[in-house]
Amino acid sequence: xxxxxxIGAQWGDEGKGRVADSLAAESALVGRYAGGxxxxxxxxxxxHVHKLHLIPSGILHPHVLCxxxxxxxxxxxxxxxxxxxxxxxxxxxxxxxxxxxxxxxxITPAHIALDRAAEAARGKDAIGTTLRGIGPAYMDKTGRxxxxxxxxxxxxxxxxxxxxxxxxxNARLIQLGAEPLDPATASQDYVDAAERLRPYLKDTSSxxxxxxxxxxxxxxxxxxxxxxxxxxxxxPFVTSSSPTAGGALIGLGFGPTYVDxxxxxxxxxxxxxxxxxxxxxxxxxLASRLRGTGANFWDEFGTTTGRPRRCGxxxxxxxxxxxxxxxxxxxxxxxxxxLSGFDTIDIAVAYELDGQRIDSPPATVRELERVVxxxxxxxxxxxxxxxxxxxxxLPQALLNYVDRIADLAGVxxxxxxxxxxxxxxxRFRG
Ligand code: IMP
Numbered sequence: 001x002x003x004x005x006x007i008g009a010q011w012g013d014e015g016k017g018r019v020a021d022s023l024a025a026e027s028a029l030v031g032r033y034a035g036g037x038x039x040x041x042x043x044x045x046x047x048h049v050h051k052l053h054l055i056p057s058g059i060l061h062p063h064v065l066c067x068x069x070x071x072x073x074x075x076x077x078x079x080x081x082x083x084x085x086x087x088x089x090x091x092x093x094x095x096x097x098x099x100x101x102x103x104x105x106x107i108t109p110a111h112i113a114l115d116r117a118a119e120a121a122r123g124k125d126a127i128g129t130t131l132r133g134i135g136p137a138y139m140d141k142t143g144r145x146x147x148x149x150x151x152x153x154x155x156x157x158x159x160x161x162x163x164x165x166x167x168x169x170n171a172r173l174i175q176l177g178a179e180p181l182d183p184a185t186a187s188q189d190y191v192d193a194a195e196r197l198r199p200y201l202k203d204t205s206s207x208x209x210x211x212x213x214x215x216x217x218x219x220x221x222x223x224x225x226x227x228x229x230x231x232x233x234x235x236p237f238v239t240s241s242s243p244t245a246g247g248a249l250i251g252l253g254f255g256p257t258y259v260d261x262x263x264x265x266x267x268x269x270x271x272x273x274x275x276x277x278x279x280x281x282x283x284x285x286l287a288s289r290l291r292g293t294g295a296n297f298w299d300e301f302g303t304t305t306g307r308p309r310r311c312g313x314x315x316x317x318x319x320x321x322x323x324x325x326x327x328x329x330x331x332x333x334x335x336x337x338x339l340s341g342f343d344t345i346d347i348a349v350a351y352e353l354d355g356q357r358i359d360s361p362p363a364t365v366r367e368l369e370r371v372v373x374x375x376x377x378x379x380x381x382x383x384x385x386x387x388x389x390x391x392x393x394l395p396q397a398l399l400n401y402v403d404r405i406a407d408l409a410g411v412x413x414x415x416x417x418x419x420x421x422x423x424x425x426x427r428f429r430g
Contacts, residue, residue: 002212002217002218002258002259002260002261003212003217003218003219003220003248003254003258003259003260003261004023004027004217004218004219004220004259004260004261004262004263005220005222005245005248005259005261005262005263005326006019006020006023006219006220006221006222006263006265007222007225007226007243007244007245007248007262007263007264007265007322007326007328008222008223008224008225008226008228008243008264008265008266009225009226009264009265009266009319009322009323009328009331010225010226010227010266010267010270010271010272010315010318010319010322011225011227011228011270011271011272011273011276011278012039012223012224012225012228012243012273013040013225013267013271013273013300013302013303013309014225014265014266014267014334015265015267015334015335015417016041016221016222016223016265017041017042017043017052017057018041018042018043018044018057018334018417018420018422019263019265019332019334019415019417020041020056020057020058020219020221021043021045021057021058021060021061021422022415022422022425023219023263024056024057024058024060024061024064024219025061026217027058027064027216027217027218027219028063028064028065028211028216028217028218029058029064029065029066029067029207029208029211029216029217029218029219030056030057030058030059030064030065030066030067030218030219030220030221031056031066031067031068031069031204031208031218031219031220031221031252032054032055032056032067032068032069032072032221032223032251033069033071033072033220033221033222033247033248033250033251033252034071034072034222034223034224034241034242034243034247034248034251035072035073035134035223035224035239035241035243036053036054036072036073036074036075036107036132036133036134036137037053037054037074037075037078037079037107037132037304038053038129038130038132038134038223038224038239038304039052039053039054039223039224039304040052040053040302040303040304041053041057041223041303042297042298042303042420043057043060043422044420044421044422045060045422048089049297050086050089051297051303052082053078053082053303053304054068054072054074054075054078054079054082055068055079055082055083055086055093055098056068056219056221057221058219058221059086059091059093059097059098060091062092062097064097065096065097065098065099065207065211066097066098066099067098067099067101067204067207067208067252068098068099068100068101068104068204069101069104069204069205069208069251069252069253070101070103070104070204070205070250070251070252070253071104071241071242071247071250071251071252072101072104072105072251073104073105073106073107073111073133073134073137073138073141073241074100074104074105074106074107074149075106075107075112075132075133076106076149076152076190076193076194076197077189077190077193078132079100079193079197080193080196080197083098095199095200098200099200099201099202099204099207100149100197100200100201100202100204101149101201101202101203101204101205101253102148102149102150102153102201102202102203102204103148103149103150103203103204103205103253104148104149105137105138105140105141105146105147105148105149106137106146106147106148106149106151106152106162107132107133107134107137108133108137108147108162108165108166108169108186108187108190109166109181109186109187110136110165110166110169110170110173110181110186111133111134111136111137111140111169112131112132112133112136113133113169113173113178113179113181114133114136114169114172114173114176114178115129115131115132115133115134115135115136116131116178117173117176117177117178118135118136118176119131120176120177120178121176121177125275126275127236127237127238127274127275127276128237128273128274128275128276128307129239129274130274130302130304130305131305132304134239134240134241135239135240136169137240138240138241139240140165145165145168147161147162147165149197149201150201152193152194152197152198152201153198153201155191155194155195155198158190158194159187159190159191159194162183162187162190163183163184163187164183166181166183166186166187167183169181204252204253205252205253205254208252208253208254209253209254212254212258218252218254218258220248220251220252222243222247222248223243224239224241224243225243225322226243226244226264226322226325226326227318227322228243229241229242229243229244229247229325230242231244232244232321232322232325234276234277234365234368235365236365237274237275237276237277237365238276244322244325244326245259245262245325245326245327246326260329261329261330262326262327262328262329262330263328263329263330263331263332263414264319264322264323264326264328264330264331264332264411265331265332265334266314266319266331266332266333266334266405266409267314267333267334267335268314268333268334268335268336268338268339268401268405269290269311269312269313269314269335269338269339270311270312270313270314270315270318271290271291271300271309271310271311271312272309272310273302273305273307273309273310274307276365277365277368277369278310278312279312279315279317279318279348279351279368279371279372279373280312280313280314280315280346280348280373281310281311281312282311282312282313286311287310287311287312289342290311290312290338291308291309291311292338294308296420297420298335298420313345313346313347313348313373313375314347314348314405315347315348315373316347316348316349316405316408316409317348317349317350317351317358317359317360317361317373318361319331319405319408319409320359320360320408320409320410321360321361323409323410323411328409328411329411330411330412330413330414331405331406331409331411331412331413331414332413332414332415332416332417333402333405333413333415333416333417334416334417335417336385336398336402336416336417336418337384337385337386337417337418337419337424339380339381339398339401340380340381340382340383340384340385341380341382342380343379343380344377344378344379344380345377345378345379345380345401346375346376346377346378347375347376347378347401347404347405347408348373348374348375349374349375349376349408350373350374351371351372351373351374352371352372352373352374353367353370353371353372354370357374358371376404378397378400378401378404379397379400380397381395381396381397381398382395383395383398385398385418386418386419386424387418388418388426389423389425389426390426391426391427391428391429394416394426402416412428413428414427414428415427415428416428
């Protein structure tokens with residue numbers, strides 16, 4: 001059986017975790033392929049609310065092998081914390097269930113300090129990163145001076161390399177006006193971490209290819225979102241990896257011939273954390289209503305950073321673009337329940353830029369900041385849909401809204417989520 005790639009179709013936080021959880025039920029292997037612990041996936045199972053940053057949601061299905069692929073940048077301390085938290089709720093996190101690519105890169109304390117220092121130095125032009133050291137770790141990777149997870153096999157050699165790396169990073173920290181780190185102190189926790197992670201280190205590309213050639217389904221679980229892609233997002237307000245479909249192949253090490261499903265996940269409205277353009281952004285009462293108060297974990301506050309998310313209407317110009325970049329074969333829309341009670345709902349169908357109508361996003365941030373969305377207004381619905389499980393029980397206005405989005409994006413919508421619980425999904429047949 002072939003591979004499914006699951007991708008955030010907006011700026012991240014689309015609710016991929018719970019969709020991945022649902023798809024993992026029919027997968028043998030679930031792999032993360034890009035990013036690191038800047039991601040935050042929330043999955044609710046019974047009374048447990050699992051907030052996962054690194055480990056794929058597939059871990060909550062006992063039959064699934066979870067892989068952290070070569071495309072990731074991994075903070076070993078976060079990984080171990082997450083493993084311990086899962087183990088405390090009874091989840092099996094033995095090396096039979098979880099593998100870390102020997103080719104993945106390591107996030108060090110120096111990367112985290114550099115992320116902070118670089119953001120501080122950017123001042124009002126800050127990207128609004130998650131401060132997890134993601135950018136600096138990828139910079140070292142592409143600069144060919146990074147540390148790979150496989151180096152943890154030889155703990156002594158790893159710690160020596162880590163200390164040398166911290167010493168070298170200190171020069172950059174001082175340049176940015178930050179305090180240098182003491183290499184011995186900063187690398188202390190990494191000794192234990194390397195010992196503990198050794199049994200998990202594997203050639204994960206082989207694991208993925210073995211599963212595929214054995215006819216098992218592999219799910220590539222995307223993190224972040226297409227509009228944060230280093231190439232296809234709103235550069236420089238992006239992350240440093242490729243959350244789009246191409247990233248899955250590189251970040252897990254398998255070929256495109258295996259892929260038969262590319263599923264985009266989009267929220268029924270739009271959110272963004274951090275800086276950067278957001279053409280359909282709202283403020284005032286409408287934004288507050290979409291955001292929620294923060295009293296519930298599904299309100300629009302970052303899973304990783306706790307920051308309030310910027311909120312706005314859905315943008316079909318961007319959705320069409322992200323569908324094209326990754327070749328979505330289907331789309332899942334989440335958080336439809338949050339839109340209940342709006343009299344009308346707007347959809348951006350095109351932009352106006354300098355008096356011209358355009359149907360695809362301009363490539364530069366300067367232009368994207370200047371576009372004026374052209375909206376289509378649709379009637380809303382008042383019914384609470386959180387208990388609905390069958391399409392025929394949904395309000396007609398909601399179905400019209402969903403159909404219009406599918407039409408504008410040019411991709412069929414196959415599933416809706418209507419609440420945070422595992423079973424609050426509505427699947428369309430055929
Ligand atoms: P970084 O990935 O921490 O370098 O952050 C770069 C940009 O991507 C910032 O705007 C972050 O807010 C955003 N970002 C990174 N990861 C996520 C995510 O999982 N969800 C939403 N935004 C994210």
